[in-house]
Each structure stands twice: as structure tokens, then as C-alpha cells.
Amino acid sequence: MKKYHVVGLGNALVDREFQVTDQFLETHNFEKSIMTLLDEPQQQLLLGELHKEFKLEKRVGGGSAANSMVALSKFGGNAFYCCKIANDDDGEFYRNDLNQAGVENRLSVQNNDGHTGKCVVMVTPDAERTMCTFLGVTIDFSLAELQRDVIANSDYLYIEGYLATSEIARAAVSEARKIAKQADTKIALTFSDSSMVKYFREGLEEFLSPGIDLLFCNREEAQLYTGTDNLECAIEQLLQFSKEVVITRGKDGAVIGTRDKRVQVPGIKVKAIDTNGAGDMFAGAYLYGVTQGWSTAQSGALASRAAAELVTHYGPRLPAATHTKILAELTGLTAISA
16 A cells, blocks of 8 residues: 555645636736736736735635645545745745645755745636736756655656646656656646647647546646547547546536546536636545545546535635535545544
């Protein structure tokens, strides 16, 4: 038995979330519902404009894979996160945030000058999130941030698609995959955002080659990557690269495909106020289920329930007590470690 259920590789970002109008996005020429990379002066200018019109709702730890690791940990799984932070206030905030969530890391030994990455999350009245990210030192995520012993001692290696933007990060992912293969650690990948498929496709192709065990994406990402509007055709194409494909469909739930079956995961009707982190939550909950030996359908049901709960809150994460409640609803358990 390995020590960790999942080790994640990804960006370390501190999220600053605002409720905005569609007019604000249009005025400032931001493409809605995707992630846009900014340099620090551009992001600071944006923050200045946001503070003129709106209030800061939350400052929380973020990062796609980090959100998933936090979810898995709060459900009771053993998670580890490999990322890069700077010696600044946001870096200290981020490290403490992971520690409080029970996600193991070795960030206390890092000593990096510069700025920890920041993500401005703008949520419109339709609950869609639009993100503008300054990567800071996380753009230099490299071999130095890999924890080889942890990767070898994990059931799954979980790779964040946002790492496709950096050449040195792609090299680190390649090395992590080699370590995982040698240690019989399964490999999972999330596309993370449609912008990765649109603008960094070659990087994602590197992550998928020569094949992985589990792929997470949403319907738009799947269709963009495969060039088809037919979901079944998209699944068939993606199964050429991954043994299992999980495609989320928002309020319509998800479909999970393998080479011999399809599992339809029902959606749960809720009043969504913020979709930021919904896909991350789905992935984290699903990984928790499969690493506990649950069936595909059981894992999908937990993931759907958790993601539906998340979108009724602001921010990409839920309180530990909410994870306990959700798990108890689905399993009859009355307590888990958080």
C-alpha cells in the first residue's frame, strides 16, 4: 500500500475574487469564461479598476490541481502537492492554507525570491468565472519542485493542464511521468481550461503522450480538442490517449467513458452563484472515490454532489464540515478525517 492516494503537480496561485458585470468584462476586453495570462503591471492595473467598482469577496488559496488536492484531503484522502511559491506574504498565506487543509507539501524548504502567483477571478451574475492570472514564480515550476519519492509512493500522479504554458514545467511533467511509470503510479490529467486547448494544445499533447490512465475535461474542452460537436465521438477519440475519460457537463452531470462502457452521472439542480473551481472539485472528489476502491458510478455520484454544492458558494473550496456532510449522505458514514 502506498502512502499517498494522489500527488498533484500544478501552479500555486492566491485567488482574489470579485463579483462583476458583463459590461465590465466587455469594457476591458476580457474573453468571458476562460483564463487569460497577464504580466504583473497588467494585473495590478486590473485590480485597480476592480476596486473602483466592486468589493473584494474573497482571498483564498487556488490553483487547479491544488483545489482538487484540497477536496480529496477534506474527504479523508492522503494528498500531496508539488508547486512553487515565493518568499512573500502571498507565499506564506498559500503554504498555511495548504497545511490547514491537510495537504502535505515541502514548501517550508523553498527559498524563492520574486512574487507568488495571483489569480483575479471575476464572477458574473450568471455564475460564470473569468480569470486573469499573473503566474509569478510558479511560471518557473521545474524539476527542482518535483518530489520523486512522493510520486513513487502515490497511487495517482495528477497533472494540471495549466502547466502546458511553460517549457520548463513541461520538462518537469515529463520527468514526473517517467517516475510514475517506473513506480506503477497511475497518471491523471486535467485540461484545466478551454484556453489551454485553444492556445497550448501542443503542451497538452505532450502530457497525453504516450498515454495516461485518467483524463478530466469539460464538454467544451473535449469538443475543442477533438474537433467534433458529437460527445460520443469526442469520447472515442480521447480514449485513444487515456484509459478512462471523465467529461463534466455542468448542470447536466457528467459522462465517464472507458473502452468497454459509458457511465452517465446525473446532474443535481441547484442555484449556481459561482462556478469557479467546480471542475477541480469534481476531479478531487472523483479521485477520492476511485482511490477508496469505489465504483465509477459511486465516485461520479460523489463528484457530482460535491461540485453542485460548490457552485452554491463563492470561491473554489468548501469547508471541511461540508465534505463530511456530503460523504455521510452518500455512504452513511457519520465522520471522516478532514
